[in-house]
Amino acid sequence: MAVDTHALNAGIPSGPLAEKWDRHRFEMKLVNPANKRKFDVIVVGSGLAGASAAATLAELGYNVDCFCYQDSARRAHSIAAQGGINAAKNYQNDGDSIYRLFYDTVKGGDFRAREANVYRLAQISTQIIDQCVAQGVPFARDYGGLLDNRSFGGAQVSRTFYARGQTGQQLLLGACQALARQVGAGKVKMHERTEMLDVVLVDGRAAGIVTRDMVSGEIRSWSANAVILATGGYGNAFFLSTNAKGCNVTAAFRAWKKGALFANPCFTQIHPTCIPVSGDYQSKLTLMSESLRNDGRIWVPKQPGETRAPGQIPEAERDYYLERRYPSFGNLSPRDIASRAAKEVCDEGRGVGPTGLGVYLDFADAIQRLGRNVIEQRYGNLFQMYERITGEDPYAVPMRIFPAVHYTMGGTWVDYNLMSTIPGLFVLGEANFSDHGANRLGASALMQGLADGYFIIPYTLGNYFASQAPPRVGTDHAEFRGAETAVRERIQKLLSVNGSRSVDTFHRELGLALWTGCGMARNATGLKQALDRIPALRQEFWEDVNVVGGGEELNVTLEKAGRVADFLEFAEVMCLDALTRGESCGGHFREEHQTEDHEAKRDDENFCHVSAWEYTDIDTAPKLHKEPLVFEHAKPSQRSYK
Numbered sequence: 048m049a050v051d052t053h054a055l056n057a058g059i060p061s062g063p064l065a066e067k068w069d070r071h072r073f074e075m076k077l078v079n080p081a082n083k084r085k086f087d088v089i090v091v092g093s094g095l096a097g098a099s100a101a102a103t104l105a106e107l108g109y110n111v112d113c114f115c116y117q118d119s120a121r122r123a124h125s126i127a128a129q130g131g132i133n134a135a136k137n138y139q140n141d142g143d144s145i146y147r148l149f150y151d152t153v154k155g156g157d158f159r160a161r162e163a164n165v166y167r168l169a170q171i172s173t174q175i176i177d178q179c180v181a182q183g184v185p186f187a188r189d190y191g192g193l194l195d196n197r198s199f200g201g202a203q204v205s206r207t208f209y210a211r212g213q214t215g216q217q218l219l220l221g222a223c224q225a226l227a228r229q230v231g232a233g234k235v236k237m238h239e240r241t242e243m244l245d246v247v248l249v250d251g252r253a254a255g256i257v258t259r260d261m262v263s264g265e266i267r268s269w270s271a272n273a274v275i276l277a278t279g280g281y282g283n284a285f286f287l288s289t290n291a292k293g294c295n296v297t298a299a300f301r302a303w304k305k306g307a308l309f310a311n312p313c314f315t316q317i318h319p320t321c322i323p324v325s326g327d328y329q330s331k332l333t334l335m336s337e338s339l340r341n342d343g344r345i346w347v348p349k350q351p352g353e354t355r356a357p358g359q360i361p362e363a364e365r366d367y368y369l370e371r372r373y374p375s376f377g378n379l380s381p382r383d384i385a386s387r388a389a390k391e392v393c394d395e396g397r398g399v400g401p402t403g404l405g406v407y408l409d410f411a412d413a414i415q416r417l418g419r420n421v422i423e424q425r426y427g428n429l430f431q432m433y434e435r436i437t438g439e440d441p442y443a444v445p446m447r448i449f450p451a452v453h454y455t456m457g458g459t460w461v462d463y464n465l466m467s468t469i470p471g472l473f474v475l476g477e478a479n480f481s482d483h484g485a486n487r488l489g490a491s492a493l494m495q496g497l498a499d500g501y502f503i504i505p506y507t508l509g510n511y512f513a514s515q516a517p518p519r520v521g522t523d524h525a526e527f528r529g530a531e532t533a534v535r536e537r538i539q540k541l542l543s544v545n546g547s548r549s550v551d552t553f554h555r556e557l558g559l560a561l562w563t564g565c566g567m568a569r570n571a572t573g574l575k576q577a578l579d580r581i582p583a584l585r586q587e588f589w590e591d592v593n594v595v596g597g598g599e600e601l602n603v604t605l606e607k608a609g610r611v612a613d614f615l616e617f618a619e620v621m622c623l624d625a626l627t628r629g630e631s632c633g634g635h636f637r638e639e640h641q642t643e644d645h646e647a648k649r650d651d652e653n654f655c656h657v658s659a660w661e662y663t664d665i666d667t668a669p670k671l672h673k674e675p676l677v678f679e680h681a682k683p684s685q686r687s688y689k
Contacts, residue, residue, distance in 0.1 A: 055308075055659055055674035058462040059163045064680055065145075068167040071463070072506050076513035083108030086512050087271040087519055089256055090114070091243045091298055094123035095215070095222055095493060096476030097277030099500030102225035105234035107505055112269060113226070113235055116242045116261060116293060116606075120223050124279055124291045125496065128215030129429065130338035131199065131207035132179075132493040134172040139196055143204040145169045150681050152491065155201040155381050156456070156484020157633035157647060158655070158683040159314070161676065163463060164481045168491075171498040176208055178501055182221035185210050187425075197341050197425075199489035201381040201688070207490040212336050212429040218493055222500070242606065243298045244537075245530045246274060246305055246472065253472035254520045257530045259538075261606065264599035266531055266538075268522040273471045273508060276302060277500070280455035280477040282315065284614045284621065285566070286558025288452035289321055289334035295610040296617050299459050299478055307467040308659040308672060310460035310480035312617070313625035316487055316634045317567045318453035319385035322436055323405040330551075332451040333436055335408070336429055337489040340378045342413035342422065343446070345369050345385075347406050351396030357407055357445050368392055376688040383486040383634045383647070384688060386450035390567055391645065393449070400447045409445035450567060454492060456483045456634065457624075460659040460674075464507035465499060471517055473508060475499035480657070485633025538598045541608045546591030550607045553588045557581065557611070557618055565622050570638040574626040578619060585615040620660055620669060627671065630654045642685070651683050 060071040078086070086109050090101040093115035101113040117123060137143040148169040153160055176194070180186065186208050187195040196205040210217040229235040238258070245257040247268065255270035281296035282288040303309045320340060322333045346367045348360055368388055370377040380388070389406050392398065399405045414422055419442060423430070430441050437447070458480040465473050465481070476496040483491065511517070520526075564577030588611070596602040631640040631647035632654070640648045649655075657674035 055460070055657070055672055056462070057161060057674055058464060059161065060463065064162060064166050067163050068170060075506055075510035078509045078513050080108055084110060086110065086273075087112070088273050088275065088508070089269060089271040090275045090277060091256065092123070092277035092279065092476075092478070093117070093120035093226070094125035094277060094279060094476065095219055095496035096478070096500045097275070098123070098219065098222035098226045099497050100275055100277060100475055100504050101235055102222060102229050103501050103505050104508065105229035105232070106225075108234075111229070111235045112238060112271065114238045114241045114243060114256075114258060116240065118239050120226060120237065120239070121219060123219060124294055125219045125493070126213075126216040127289065127291065127334060128493050129212045129334070130336035131197065131209035131214045131490040132175065132218065132497075133199065133206050133488070133490045134176045134208055134494070135169055135206060136173055136176060138194060139205045141204045143206050145173070147204065148172060148206065151202050152482070152488055153484065153681040154686060155488040156486050157649060157686055158484065158651070158678060158681065159311070159632050159676065160482060160484030162678060162680060167503070168482050168495060168498050171502045172494050174502060175494060175497045178497075179218060179221050182224065184217050184221045187211065197338060198379055199337055200340065200379045200385065201376070201488040202379070203376070207338070209338060211424075212338065212426055215493055218497065222497070243278075243301070244534045244609070245301050247526050247530045248305055248469065249520045249524060249526050252470045252517055254524070255522065255527065257527070257534050259534070262601050264597070264602070266534055268527040268531055270520055270522050270527070272517050272519050273473065273511060275473045275475060275504065275508075276459065276478050277475040278478045280458065281614075281617060282452045282455050284557070284618050285452040285561050286554050287324065287329060287332050287562075289318060289332050292331055295613065297610055297613050299474070300613045300617055302459060302467065302469065302472060302474075304662050305469060306662070307469045307472060308460040308661055309457070309620065310657050310659045311457040311485075311624065312621045312660065313565065313628060313635050314456035314480075314485050314633065315452060315621070316382060316454040316456060317386040317450045319382055319389055319450045320408065320448050321451035321453075322433065323400055323402065323447055323449040333432070334451070334453065335433060335446065335448060337382070339408060339426060339429060339446070342417070342425070343378065343408040343410050344412060345378050345406055345408055347392045347397040347399060349397070353397070353399075357399070357409070366392070366397070373688045380688050381486055381488060383636070386567060387636060387645070389450055405447040405449045407445035408448045410441060411445070414442065452562075454487050456480065456485060456487055460657070464510065465503060466507065466511065470515070471511065473504060475504060485635050537609070538605065541592070541594050541605060541612065542598055544589060544592050544594065546593045548591050548593060550592060550594065550604060550611050553584065553592060554607070554611045554614065557584060557615060560584070561618055561621070565625050568636050568638050569625050571626060574622050577622045578626070581615065581619045581622065588612065588615055616665065623668065624658055624660065628654055628658060647686070649683070655683070
């Protein structure tokens with residue numbers, strides 16, 4: 048493994064932390080309103096980051112082509128972010144501020160994020176709420192009609208704005224209506240059921256993409272002056288995750304193979320509040336919003352092997368272990384800490400449910416204190432969803448939850464302007480690595496996606512156009528023709544294997560290898576075993592996978608096969624990154640590096656940096672680049688939520 052000792056340049060502006068973004072916005076070059084219509088932009092992805100970016104850029108006057116593999120932008124996975132969106136409005140007058148949100152986020156990420164990016168996110172958070180209220184997003188309100196807030200993990204203030212248990216859906220509807228307005232105005236062309244399969248570079252710059260029409264199978268090139276990827280995370284590498292089955296790494300992985308560095312791929316988040324696995328037949332897991340931890344109390348029996356129903360276990364024989372271990376934050380401890388704590392009690396034999404891999408999330412106290420009507424108003428749709436899936440009434444018996452793969456903090460490396468190491472290729476939202484460090488606090492995903500799309504990319508993209516005047520290259524250029532040929536050859540290769548195993552069997556085996564070796568807890572032995580198994584599994588895939596159907600038609604199996612092929616390569620980078628980072632931080636918990644009370648033990652002397660990997664060749668280890676992290680305001684310390 049080669050290591051580049053030259054530090055990556057993040058392009059962080061000079062000046063005091065609180066003034067960096069405002070100063071940078073003034074210093075960036077602008078595009079004349081009459082000239083904006085001369086520039087064409089491709090936006091890949093139509094979730095919160097993609098839809099907000101496409102709508103805002105079109106509103107400014109740019110010509111936008113927006114691509115998504117769903118049949119409608121409204122079906123993007125952003126709708127799954129149910130619990131809320133953070134903003135430092137301090138409406139509760141409980142001590143919140145931009146600086147406190149900044150500090151909570153840096154600390155929550157275990158001091159592995161850029162200070163400048165996180166502070167900018169905290170600043171913009173207040174504008175996001177105003178924008179969404181103006182769009183008509185139905186945030187919850189108190190009796191007097193004022194916007195209401197609730198708490199989320201890793202914070203001791205109430206800063207989370209919410210719309211019952213469907214905040215992501217309502218925010219996405221707001222972004223989609225803005226997008227639809229621009230479609231109607233002719234400034235955005237939507238391309239649904241279209242999947243990006245390659246990014247095209249001309250003279251080292253992003254010049255366009257190659258796509259496959261998922262209905263007809265047509266392979267086509269599209270050119271633009273800049274390309275924006277807003278394609279989400281890679282949690283589905285684990286097979287079982289809370290992500291929609293379509294979520295994948297293909298767009299980011301194609302960019303990686305063309306020279307865009309990939310940062311911190313081992314930083315994956317395990318969410319503590321998911322419905323436990325019930326059998327091998329499952330293809331995904333269901334997230335129960337973190338917002339439930341506001342009123343639900345998490346507990347397990349004190350004694351191993353308990354078989355009584357939860358209602359028959361007296362209070363004296365219950366262990367409210369988060370409240371016991373973390374009295375200051377209790378059930379609202381950050382996700383990585385709450386997840387590992389659940390794993391520990393289950394490893395001790397105190398887990399609940401048929402598999403023993405579960406803990407109780409109990410609302411009995413809240414119902415008694417507040418009344419069932421209040422709980423229904425706050426979480427009604429979540430309770431209905433839980434009952435439909437499990438057949439259990441959470442108003443009468445505690446929910447059973449267990450950690451599961453959720454968000455990914457790693458992603459394409461971007462600088463302060465959200466541009467990758469490929470000029471003209473910008474990456475927004477969960478697809479980049481920029482704001483969350485080694486662990487994302489709850490209700491921050493929606494915040495970052497909308498900040499990137501509504502308030503950052505309109506400035507930084509304009510600066511790129513004004514500074515570098517990138518030309519638009521026609522799709523008849525040799526680079527486009529070559530990329531199309533490579534895409535067709537890869538599709539034909541998948542179709543021609545004609546093996547005996549389904550795509551899902553390979554994906555499930557890969558997921559098990561990743562969960563065992565690079566999951567909630569990792570160690571050198573398990574990671575090395577995964578690094579031995581994954582290349583062998585990848586070879587088996589290309590020798591024995593069976594992809595039915597053809598390439599010039601609707602073919603879901605072919606879509607899955609292409610994505611799993613990418614996961615089989617990308618998983619190796621995840622494990623290599625985890626093995627190379629010899630410390631524990633946030634969601635990256637190396638069992639060899641923990642404190643006496645089993646908390647993550649960082650090594651700031653050797654690993655206070657972003658690990659950014661450069662693709663070399665499939666048979667050659669990628670090259671490691673490092674971006675040092677400098678903390679002038681949020682000084683790194685042993686993270687404590689006690």
